[in-house]
Amino acid sequence: MDFISKNFVYKTLPLRDLIERAAKEENTEYFLNSHEYYYLRSLGSDPRGREIADVKKQFPSIASDITVPKFFNDKDFFSSVFRIGSSGVQLWTHYDIMDNILIQICGKKRVTLFSPDDALNMYLVGDKSLVIDIDNPDLNKYPRFRNVKRYECMMEPGDILFIPALWFHNALALEFGIAVNIFWKHLPHDLYDKKDPYGNKDLVPAARALLAVENAVKQLDVLPEEYRQFYGKRMITALENRFTKR
Ligand SMILES: O=C(O)CCC(=O)C(=O)O
Ligand SMILES: [Fe+2]
Numbered sequence: 001m002d003f004i005s006k007n008f009v010y011k012t013l014p015l016r017d018l019i020e021r022a023a024k025e026e027n028t029e030y031f032l033n034s035h036e037y038y039y040l041r042s043l044g045s046d047p048r049g050r051e052i053a054d055v056k057k058q059f060p061s062i063a064s065d066i067t068v069p070k071f072f073n074d075k076d077f078f079s080s081v082f083r084i085g086s087s088g089v090q091l092w093t094h095y096d097i098m099d100n101i102l103i104q105i106c107g108k109k110r111v112t113l114f115s116p117d118d119a120l121n122m123y124l125v126g127d128k129s130l131v132i133d134i135d136n137p138d139l140n141k142y143p144r145f146r147n148v149k150r151y152e153c154m155m156e157p158g159d160i161l162f163i164p165a166l167w168f169h170n171a172l173a174l175e176f177g178i179a180v181n182i183f184w185k186h187l188p189h190d191l192y193d194k195k196d197p198y199g200n201k202d203l204v205p206a207a208r209a210l211l212a213v214e215n216a217v218k219q220l221d222v223l224p225e226e227y228r229q230f231y232g233k234r235m236i237t238a239l240e241n242r243f244t245k246r
Pocket of ligand 2 (some may be wrong): 094095096169
């Protein structure tokens with residue numbers, strides 16, 4: 001999946017049909033073409049997406065099939081999300097702001113992780129990396145991606161991967177797959193954005209800081225280009241001096 005060219009569309013299907021279609025490479029019933037891929041990221045039942053995904057609430061008859069390991073306190077639970085997809089679907093590299101366990105239920109999946117320390121090498125737009133093809137990256141366009149340290153694992157049914165908050169991850173399904181991931185709040189709850197059904201909005205102080213930077217950059221717009229560039233560089237220096245550049 002490519003969030004830049006948007007090579008996907010959102011459609012509705014009963015869960016049974018989704019599973020049947022996603023498990024096959026070719027389908028007689030389809031939306032766009034008989035070889036299309038499917039990916040479900042479950043949500044809450046509120047169509048405006050304000051309810052939080054919870055397998056226990058939205059899929060009560062099958063929820064007890066999963067035993068969630070006790071990695072966190074019940075009061076910190078945020079959401080449990082179904083991830084069901086065709087073989088070959090690759091989810092773009094992104095970070096989430098909560099600690100997370102990804103439970104693989106069926107199918108093989110390759111998960112590639114990059115440390116938050118590599119944030120400057122990831123070419124981020126929001127929570128996503130512009131480097132879509134991590135196996136064959138365009139190093140002319142994204143030269144610093146050459147420096148990243150890559151961590152890779154193969155997940156098989158029954159495997160659980162701990163994905164710490166801020167760690168970039170990219171998931172490539174090597175077979176039709178069913179997974180559930182669970183996000184929880186490992187920081188004081190008031191730091192999290194209350195209107196965040198996906199669990200991927202930046203922490204409140206971080207979002208404020210990012211907005212302040214954008215506003216600061218806008219202040220320079222009234223200056224001649226030469227000055228804008230110069231003070232842009234001074235801002236970069238100010239930030240570089242405050243944060244370790246790894
Ligand atoms: O398994 C996937 O398809 C994606 C998993 C993911 O992004 C997550 O657990 O946060
Ligand atoms: Fe994720």
